[in-house]
Every structure is written in C-alpha cells, then in structure tokens.
Amino acid sequence: MKVIVLGAGIIGVTTAYQLAKAGHEVTVIDRQPGPALETSFANAGEVSFxxxxxxxxxxxxxxxxxxxxxxxxxxxxxxxxxxxxxxxxxxxxxxxxxSRYAINKSRMLQLADYSRTAFADLRAETGIDYxxxxxxxxxxxxxxxxxxxxxxxxxxxxxxxxxxxxxxxxxxxxxxxxxxxxxxxxxxxxxxxxxETGDCFKFTNSLAEKAAALGVKFRYNTGVNGLDIEGGKVRGVICEQERIAADKVVVALGSYTPLLLKRYGIALPxxxxxxxxxxxxxxxxxxxxxxxxxxxxxxxxxxxxxxxxxxxxxxxxxxxxxxxxxxxxxxxxxxxxxxxxxxxxxxxxxxxxxxxxTPDGTPVIGPTKIDGLYLNTGHGTLGWTMSTGSALVISDLVSGRKPQIDATDLAVSRYG
Incomplete structure (x- = not known):
C-alpha cells in the first residue's frame, strides 16, 4: 500500500521506518528542510521507560x-x-x-515497556550511534x-x-x-x-537514512494544506503545490495535529x-x-x-x-x-x-472515524521513549494485523 506519514520528527520517522519494513511504499512529508528540526531537535535526551x-x-x-x-x-x-x-x-x-492516575500510568507503562524491547531490537538491527x-x-x-x-x-x-x-x-x-x-x-x-540516554536529533537523522535505504521517500520543505477525503475515506494529501495520492495516511504532526484534524470533525485533545x-x-x-x-x-x-x-x-x-x-x-x-x-x-x-x-498523559495512537486515517501523536515529553512501540502499533494496524499489545484505549475514540 501507499502510505503517507505527515511529520519527520522522531515519531514520524520511526513510523515510516516500521511501515517500510512491513512492505509498504512510504512517503514522509514535512515543512522543515530535514528531520527532527522541531520538538525532537534538542529535547532532554532521555529514553525513560x-x-x-x-x-x-x-x-x-x-x-x-x-x-x-x-x-x-x-x-x-x-x-x-x-x-x-x-x-x-x-x-x-x-x-x-x-483512580484516573492508576489507569493512565498503567497504559503508559505498557506502551513504554513494549517500546523498551522494540527499541533494543531497532538499535541492534541498525547499529545507529547517537x-x-x-x-x-x-x-x-x-x-x-x-x-x-x-x-x-x-x-x-x-x-x-x-x-x-x-x-x-x-x-x-x-x-x-x-x-x-x-x-x-x-x-x-x-x-x-x-x-537510556542519547541525542534524539542524531538518532532521528540516522534512522531517516536507514528508512531512505528501505525506499522511504522524504519530501522536505513541503507544507500540507489539507487531506483529500472522499466518501469518508482518505485518498491522499493536498500539499502546497500538488496532491499526493495514498491508500493510508498517518498524521504525526505533534502539537499541530489537532489544527489539521479540526476541519474534518475530529476533536483531538x-x-x-x-x-x-x-x-x-x-x-x-x-x-x-x-x-x-x-x-x-x-x-x-x-x-x-x-x-x-x-x-x-x-x-x-x-x-x-x-x-x-x-x-x-x-x-x-x-x-x-x-x-x-x-x-x-x-x-x-x-x-x-x-x-x-494529552490531558491524560497517554498518547493517541490508532484509527480515526475517517477510513484510512491514523494518528500517532500526543506523546508529551515521552516521544522518543514511546516512539518504537507506537510505530509498531501503527504498522500493525495499517497492515491489518493485531498489535502485540492492547491498543484499544490508545485511539482517539477513548475521548468519546
């Protein structure tokens, strides 16, 4: 399938890498001239499972x-x-x-622990130095x-x-x-x-190179004007200069995700x-x-x-x-x-x-009411920590597989 990932921060790049490994044709779109130039650029350097x-x-x-x-x-x-x-x-x-703290922390720890093993696997298979x-x-x-x-x-x-x-x-x-x-x-x-600790900017840039070697196309300096939606299904992305067709779209625009989704009736907190x-x-x-x-x-x-x-x-x-x-x-x-x-x-x-x-601390990962449109955002201070597990969940969902962890309560639908 053709999959577009919006955003080239740590979440977007990791998602693109896992989707490419799953056999999809992936394009990453970002307004910046390179990866990890916004929230992922100079964070605290923690991978805090x-x-x-x-x-x-x-x-x-x-x-x-x-x-x-x-x-x-x-x-x-x-x-x-x-x-x-x-x-x-x-x-x-x-x-x-x-009661809410216990529920939310349990969800976060489950995803973080899943990411811990996945992150170790990713580091071993790529040999990235950061x-x-x-x-x-x-x-x-x-x-x-x-x-x-x-x-x-x-x-x-x-x-x-x-x-x-x-x-x-x-x-x-x-x-x-x-x-x-x-x-x-x-x-x-x-x-x-x-x-663990490290430089998220270095990690994301190195992983982007690995993703490109798998066939991922990166479209930098490209603004997104909107989504192409027809009959309740996403058909692609409308950029400043062109429309790019896709079977599935994953939005990983961090804090800017709700601004894009609002016009399509998706209230993302x-x-x-x-x-x-x-x-x-x-x-x-x-x-x-x-x-x-x-x-x-x-x-x-x-x-x-x-x-x-x-x-x-x-x-x-x-x-x-x-x-x-x-x-x-x-x-x-x-x-x-x-x-x-x-x-x-x-x-x-x-x-x-x-x-x-997010108001409950747990990221939003999963499908939306629009067919083919997925979210991977809302990680707060734990984007790098949860990136690999989040990317695997999205890759499984996009590929029609059941994720290895229970991802039901991670989707935007938990907010009603």
Missing amino acids: GYCSPWAAPGIPMKALKWVFMEHAPLILRPKLDWTMISWMLRMLSNCTS DHRMQGTLQLFRTQQQLDASGKDVKALAADGIPYEVLDRDACLAVEPALRHVSDKFVGGLLTPKD VYPVKGYSLTLPIVDASRAPESTVMDETYKIAITRLGDRIRVGGMAEISGYTNDLGQARKRTLAHSVTDLFPGGDMDQATFWSGLRPM
Whole structure:
C-alpha cells in the first residue's frame, strides 16, 4: 500500500521506518528542510521507560498553586481567552484523581515497556550511534517529603514489572559519583536502571537514512494544506503545490495535529506544552553526570550526551509560541549549576520546543472515524521513549494485523 506519514520528527520517522519494513511504499512529508528540526531537535535526551508518569496526578492542582510563587517553577501558566486551552486544562484536572492516575500510568507503562524491547531490537538491527548510554535514570529527591511521595510511582512500577531501586544518599553517590560535591542537597533517589540516554536529533537523522535505504521517500520543505477525503475515506494529501495520492495516511504532526484534524470533525485533545533546554560543553568531567539525573524539585532532567550536558524540562502552557524567556533559562542554569557545575555556561545554547500533550498523559495512537486515517501523536515529553512501540502499533494496524499489545484505549475514540 501507499502510505503517507505527515511529520519527520522522531515519531514520524520511526513510523515510516516500521511501515517500510512491513512492505509498504512510504512517503514522509514535512515543512522543515530535514528531520527532527522541531520538538525532537534538542529535547532532554532521555529514553525513560521507567520514569513514565502522567502529569495529571493527585496533588498536582495544589502543587501548581504553590509553583505560581516559585522563582524556578516547573510549571508556568500564561492563561488566554482560548477555549481550546481552557477545555484542555479542565480535562487534565479531571484526570488528577487516584483512580484516573492508576489507569493512565498503567497504559503508559505498557506502551513504554513494549517500546523498551522494540527499541533494543531497532538499535541492534541498525547499529545507529547517537551518543547513547544505558545507565538508567536517577530521580533525585531533595526532601524527605519527595522521597516518601514516590511510593505511588514505586507501586505502579512494581505492578507492571518495571525494574527499579529506591536509593539512600550513599547509593545515589555510587550511581552518580559527581553528586558527592553536593551530597548535602538531597536525601535519596529512585533509580530506573533500564532507562537510556542519547541525542534524539542524531538518532532521528540516522534512522531517516536507514528508512531512505528501505525506499522511504522524504519530501522536505513541503507544507500540507489539507487531506483529500472522499466518501469518508482518505485518498491522499493536498500539499502546497500538488496532491499526493495514498491508500493510508498517518498524521504525526505533534502539537499541530489537532489544527489539521479540526476541519474534518475530529476533536483531538492535544495541546502544546512548551519545554526548554540548555546544551553546554563539559569542562570538568568529575562534576558532570554519568547518565540522567531528574531533579524532582524543578522537574528538570540533566543528561550526559558525550562531551555535552543537556538540561531539559519545565512545562509552559502558553499556546503555540516558541519565544525564549530568559527566566526559563535561569531556571535551567540554576538546576544544573547547583548539582553539576561541570559545564561551560558561557557556551550554552538555549532552545524551546512544543510538546504535544494529552490531558491524560497517554498518547493517541490508532484509527480515526475517517477510513484510512491514523494518528500517532500526543506523546508529551515521552516521544522518543514511546516512539518504537507506537510505530509498531501503527504498522500493525495499517497492515491489518493485531498489535502485540492492547491498543484499544490508545485511539482517539477513548475521548468519546
């Protein structure tokens, strides 16, 4: 079959690769001049199969009120008279219950665990080099209250068979020796040893080359004006200069997916939540992380990428804006210099990207009410983590096969 994939970020490229392996004739369309030039460009560098939780959780509404008054707040809200923003936030609040959190986290962990094995298979078959390390994620707790509150995550990890270790201060130092310089600033941590790190931009570009070798055609610098739909079935994609015919279309446009779908009567509750990152060269390896440390207080990930440190995090709800607020830069700089002052801040590069978030944290993967139209979006901060499993689910569905995991509750139909 002829399949078009809209979007050449990590989700789109991985999807195209798996579809090509399944024997389909695949074309990827993207408005950028190359792959991974938007949200996938400078993310936190984590492939976090264990550190996988919905942002909508019990206690978040009260925490959000406290964060309003924090100088280095992990959540920034810039409210607008925008019904899309308001309705998305209301839906997110409705998921901040213990029962919804358990359901949503279980769905996410199932997909993440499926992606873990699939990602290992993909790495083995392609041999891609992307500054990767396989030393896990250390969620660092600065207070005893944070350590005690991690019990709900530990319970969920244990229920889904995800390896984890609860660590005291000395055990944290064994995992991340550079923390010995600041051992008075934390009380313990939660280690998910199967997590990995790397450069998502490098990975996506290398995988795009592998996909092209399988016959995937990439159409860059190409805007999409709409879908060609006839008789309730997708027939192709209408681009700026031409119509491209297809039997199936997979939309993987991240935060921009709902803007395309709205005109076709598909209400997709995906909204952009902006994240920021700093990338700085390492000048003192003894004061740099070995893998990823998640600073729980500020919700910031500090990751080793070869001879660089990537500092990524925060959640800013401000619509489709990509401005670089200097206050956000100061928060990233504060977290990394407080724990790992081994990088050169004078040489740091500052970036922001729009994460496609659903109100329940679970991505939207599967068919729509339009025959032949599929979605693969809404992964939030976990796009790379869930990319391979998501791509396999889509490949199976497009090919008429039953996915290896239960994907029923991943489709947009779960929102009614």
